[in-house]
Amino acid sequence: MANSAPKTPDPFAANAQAGQLLARGVCRHLQSYDFACLEEFVPKRGLRVDVMAVGPKGEIWIVECKSSRADFASDSKWQGYLEWCDRYFWAVDTDFPVDILPDDTGLIIADAYGAEMLRDAPETKLNAARRKAIHLKFARDAARRLQSYRDPSVARQFAPH
Template identity: 45%
Template sequence: MNSGAVTAPEVARGVCRLFAQAGLVALPEVPLPNGRRTDLTAIDAKGNIIIVEIKVSRADLHGDAKWPDYCDWCDKFYWALAPGLDPAILSEEAYRPESSGLIVADRYGAAIVREAQDCKLAPARRKAELLRIGRLAIRRSMIAADPDLAAGWREG
C-alpha cells in the first residue's frame, strides 16, 4: 500500500475495492435517520449492514465524537485508517476495540486488521434501513443519468 499522505476518498476507494472482492456493495455518504451521515455504508449478500468510519489523521479521529451514533444502525462497524496512522490509537476503550473492526486502506486496496463483532439489527430496523438505503442508491443512479431530476425530486 501507498505510504504517502492518503485522503479520505482514497481510503474509501480502497475499502470499496476490498468489499467488492468479498461480494459487498457500498455507498458513500449515507444519511442516517438520527441526522448523522456515514462515510461508507455497505450491504452483504445476506442483507447485513456494515458502516465504515474513515480517518486519515490523529486529529480527525480525536475530533470525532459522533461515531457512536452509527452503531444503532448497522450489524458491524469498522474504522478505516490511512496506512500512516498507527492502529494502536484505536485501542483506547472509547473506540470500542472489543466490538469495532479495523481496516487499513489506501487508494489501491485495503486489508481487514481486526474483524468487527456482529451486533445484529432488529429485523424491523434492518428491513426499513435496507429499503431506505436501496432507494437512496437508486435515486443517486437516476440523478447521475439525468441531473435535471435532482431539482424536482420529491421524497415519498
C-alpha cells in the same frame, strides 16, 4: 494489501480528499466479498457515514474513514452509528496511529486502490424493523444516485436537507 495503483493518471485520486480515497479503497475491497457500498450514506437526519455496505446475506456494515489523529479526535458522532449496523469498522492508512482506535471495533487498512481487514468487528445484529428500514433507504438512495447520472435534476430534487 496489494498495490493496484494504475499506471496512468487517476483523475479521482488527484482531486479527492484523503477520506474519500480511503472510502474508495474500502469499497473496492468489500466488493470482493460481494458487498454493495454507498459512500456518504445518511441513515437518519444528522448522521452521515462514510461507507454503508450491504452484504450478500443482508448484513449491514458501516466503515468510518479517518485520515489523521485529529480527524478521529474530532468525531463525536461515531457511537451513534453503532445502532445502524451489524458491524462497525474504522478504515485508516498505514501511517495512522491505530492504538487510539477502540479495540471493540473492526479495523481496515486502506488506500485509494484497495484495503485489508486487520481486525474483524464484533457482530451486533440489528432488529428486523431497523434492518428493513435501512435496506429500503439504501436501495432508494442508490437508485436516486444512479438516476442522477442520467438526469442531474434528480440529484437536486432529492438532495439531503
